[in-house]
Amino acid sequence: MKITMIGTGYVGLVTGTCFAEIGNDVLCLDVDARKIAILNEGGVPIHEPGLEPMVKRNVAAGRLRFTTDVDASVAHGSVQFIAVGTPPDEDGSADMRYVIAAARNIGQRMQSPKIVVDKSTVPVGTADRVHSTIAAELGARGVSIPFSVASNPEFLKEGAAVEDFMRPDRVVVGASDERAIQTLRALYGPFMRNHERFLVMDVRSAELTKYAANAMLATRISFMNELANLADRLGADIEMVRQGIGSDPRIGYHFLYPGAGYGGSCFPKDVKALQYTAEQFGHPLTLLNAVERVNDGQKHVLVDKIVERLGEDLTGRKFALWGLAFKPNTDDMREAPSRVVIDALTARGARVVAYDPIAMDEERRIFANAPLLAYAASPIAACDGADALVVITEWKEFRSPDFDDIKSRLSMPLVFDGRNVFAPELVRAAGLEYFGIGRR
Ligand SMILES: NC(=O)c1ccc[n+]([C@@H]2O[C@H](COP(=O)([O-])OP(=O)(O)OC[C@H]3O[C@@H](n4cnc5c(N)ncnc54)[C@H](O)[C@@H]3O)[C@@H](O)[C@H]2O)c1
Numbered sequence: 437m438k439i440t441m442i443g444t445g446y447v448g449l450v451t452g453t454c455f456a457e458i459g460n461d462v463l464c465l466d467v468d469a470r471k472i473a474i475l476n477e478g479g480v481p482i483h484e485p486g487l488e489p490m491v492k493r494n495v496a497a498g499r500l501r502f503t504t505d506v507d508a509s510v511a512h513g514s515v516q517f518i519a520v521g522t523p524p525d526e527d528g529s530a531d532m533r534y535v536i537a538a539a540r541n542i543g544q545r546m547q548s549p550k551i552v553v554d555k556s557t558v559p560v561g562t563a564d565r566v567h568s569t570i571a572a573e574l575g576a577r578g579v580s581i582p583f584s585v586a587s588n589p590e591f592l593k594e595g596a597a598v599e600d601f602m603r604p605d606r607v608v609v610g611a612s613d614e615r616a617i618q619t620l621r622a623l624y625g626p627f628m629r630n631h632e633r634f635l636v637m638d639v640r641s642a643e644l645t646k647y648a649a650n651a652m653l654a655t656r657i658s659f660m661n662e663l664a665n666l667a668d669r670l671g672a673d674i675e676m677v678r679q680g681i682g683s684d685p686r687i688g689y690h691f692l693y694p695g696a697g698y699g700g701s702c703f704p705k706d707v708k709a710l711q712y713t714a715e716q717f718g719h720p721l722t723l724l725n726a727v728e729r730v731n732d733g734q735k736h737v738l739v740d741k742i743v744e745r746l747g748e749d750l751t752g753r754k755f756a757l758w759g760l761a762f763k764p765n766t767d768d769m770r771e772a773p774s775r776v777v778i779d780a781l782t783a784r785g786a787r788v789v790a791y792d793p794i795a796m797d798e799e800r801r802i803f804a805n806a807p808l809l810a811y812a813a814s815p816i817a818a819c820d821g822a823d824a825l826v827v828i829t830e831w832k833e834f835r836s837p838d839f840d841d842i843k844s845r846l847s848m849p850l851v852f853d854g855r856n857v858f859a860p861e862l863v864r865a866a867g868l869e870y871f872g873i874g875r876r
Pocket of ligand 1: 442443444445446447448465466467468471519520521522534537538555556557558590591592593594701702
């Protein structure tokens with residue numbers, strides 16, 4: 437199948453590459469010439485496990501190409517996936533300008549029938565907007581060419597995106613046009629050879645499903661964070677509570693980890709966008725408003741603990757900070773809790789020496805003018821002369837450090853564990869003071 441992927445970011449690049457991997461002819465478009473140049477020179481602009489070799493393999497096989505040429509991209513695919521960003525606008529609504537620009541480009545140039553598929557996370561009603569945008573452009577050209585618009589929200593997780601895409605739990609398709617449904621069924625068939633996971637529904641339900649999924653996961657995290665803060669006051673251990681409830685199959689273990697708050701490019705913006713839609717339709721979501729409030733507060737809990745232990749004025753203090761990315765296995769720093777912690781510590785006069793296995797370049801770009809922020813070559817080097825170790829991202833390589841070595845390098849024996857990655861008794865056995873989230 438000839439496929440065009442509009443938007444070559446985390447979703448577009450992974451999706452396009454995986455479609456090429458099973459034999460499709462894929463052209464990925466982006467307006468970001470820098471990104472396309474990196475790809476055309478054999479690089480991969482994002483970190484995603486397993487992606488680079490797959491990109492190289494499919495480029496070499498001639499099944500995967502990258503371009504900034506809109507004419508070529510519209511001409512190429514009989515299926516045009518829209519996978520552009522939908523960042524939050526100032527009022528919290530999803531900014532639809534990139535999606536609509538993509539639709540307009542298609543309407544202005546298409547010469548043959550197209551199936552247009554919204555893969556970006558978009559508010560309910562967007563497929564209708566994309567449809568009317570394309571129809572208006574065709575009308576302005578005075579031509580009539582058949583096309584349909586389907587919704588196909590993406591559920592991949594950054595850090596495991598290739599794996600998720602190659603083995604999806606489900607593929608949700610919202611469409612009413614039988615030809616679009618059959619085409620997408622054929623396209624996704626190879627990813628679900630062992631059993632069918634293709635869910636067809638109406639377009640609005642598909643659009644809402646994506647927001648509902650992220651809102652549910654964010655709710656579980658905020659629920660646990662709120663209980664963790666209560667456990668702190670009650671002298672209970674939230675990690676035991678987590679196991680006690682996660683073992684109930686009706687609840688399960690996923691997304692029950694208390695920590696320094698959720699971040700990333702999806703949960704914060706999708707929760708906001710769903711709230712906005714709900715308010716617009718006169719049905720504010722009481723529960724989701726609380727989920728967001730809890731999360732905003734949670735990003736400050738670690739700093740509150742630090743201030744409680746060391747005082748409000750942190751001038752001259754130095755903190756070793758492990759983990760910058762919003763979660764492990766990605767270099768994505770969007771809405772990362774580490775940014776809030778770094779801002780709060782440096783605003784109080786402290787210096788921060790950070791280490792992250794892959795997100796340090798991205799961090800340097802974001803905090804270009806931050807004289808109180810420096811970077812270490814290794815996790816242990818960050819501890820040299822620091823007053824405390826602060827863990828923000830649960831990278832695997834942080835899980836089992838040499839606590840004696842850490843103790844010998846820190847100038848004060850303090851560990852603030854924002855992801856509950858350490859066993860408190862092991863930390864304390866090395867003579868360190870341990871502060872977790874919701875743990876005695
Ligand atoms: N990142 C995730 O984990 C994830 C998961 C599921 C869904 N989503 C959703 O998928 C969408 C894309 O997310 P992302 O993380 O890949 O974003 P991203 O910012 O990494 O990539 C979007 C790309 O679209 C490009 N673009 C913008 N306008 C364009 C246009 N008119 N033509 C061509 N390219 C254009 C941008 O330059 C950018 O490279 C969003 O709606 C997001 O909510 C993301």
